[in-house]
Amino acid sequence: MFSQIGSLLAVYFVLWWVVFFVTLPFGVRNRTEVDTVDDDVPGSDPGAPVTTLLARKALWATVASAAIFAVALYAYRSGWLEIGRLSKLLGFPL
Helix, strand or coil, rough: HHHHHHHHHHHHHHHHHHHHHHHHCCCCCCCCHCHHHCCCCCCCCCCEECCCCCHHHHHHHHHHHHHHHHHHHHHHHHHHCCCCHHHHHHHHCC
């Protein structure tokens, strides 16, 4: 029982990080796009983001990965993701 819960948490943890890294580039504006080049600190990169919005992206990653995880878990428990079925679908003999 506990090993299954640990496996599910590990899969969700990896999925969350993948979704989080996918959401990182969305909504990022650098200083040249926002026209704050005049306010730059000397030595700073003009391509550096003005704000990263990490909390919002972490929330979106949590919601999206929970939805993906729920669909994948349902598909697994329904038998849609069995090795035999996937090997036939992909054309690989067992």
